[in-house]
Amino acid sequence: MTAPPDDLRSELHRIASDPETRALFRTELDRAIAEHVAKAAELTAFTEAAAEALQALVRLPTGEQAA
Numbered sequence: 001m002t003a004p005p006d007d008l009r010s011e012l013h014r015i016a017s018d019p020e021t022r023a024l025f026r027t028e029l030d031r032a033i034a035e036h037v038a039k040a041a042e043l044t045a046f047t048e049a050a051a052e053a054l055q056a057l058v059r060l061p062t063g064e065q066a067a
Contacts, residue, residue: 015025 015021
């Protein structure tokens with residue numbers, strides 16, 4: 001569900017014109033960005049671990065990689 005353009009414009013104006021609201025908005029935005037970055041790092045670590053596990057499964061007894 002999205003807000004109508006006029007509602008969105010008035011909300012953005014309210015945020016921009018009120019220093020307290022602007023500070024709260026920035027705090028929440030910073031928190032959301034930090035949360036997103038942390039989740040991305042977690043997913044990257046999971047993907048790298050899965051790739052290493054798969055590579056270990058396809059190694060030949062000689063240590064060579066299977067084609």
